[in-house]
Amino acid sequence: MHRYRRCLCIGSDTKQEELEYGFEVGKRPILMTCPNCFNPQRTKISYFSTNRTDIAALCLIPFLLCWLPYCTPFFRRARHYCSVCGIYIGTSRT
Ligand SMILES: [Zn+2]
Numbered sequence: 691m692h693r694y695r696r697c698l699c700i701g702s703d704t705k706q707e708e709l710e711y712g713f714e715v716g717k718r719p720i721l722m723t724c725p726n727c728f729n730p731q732r733t734k735i736s737y738f739s740t741n742r743t744d745i746a747a748l749c750l751i752p753f754l755l756c757w758l759p760y761c762t763p764f765f766r767r768a769r770h771y772c773s774v775c776g777i778y779i780g781t782s783r784t
Pocket of ligand 1: 724772774777
């Protein structure tokens with residue numbers, strides 16, 4: 691089990707994948723044909739925090755709203771994955 695997990699980590703080089711399928715995407719799931727499995731599908735999204743999220747949180751501390759940027763997609767970037775095969779498709783610009 692441990693061995694399998696380690697192989698997975700080495701095998702998934704995000705930088706490499708980003709170069710390969712650097713599609714321009716927004717923050718909402720999009721309908722597209724997957725470049726890997728060629729299935730028409732709606733992308734799966736995972737949001738992640740950036741410096742911008744942290745700065746927004748710092749600015750909102752006086753208003754006790756510092757949790758807000760972490761809960762809204764507006765201050766976070768979105769990574770898109772194929773919902774069929776799970777391959778990385780692209781990341782939103784902001
Ligand atoms: Zn796919």
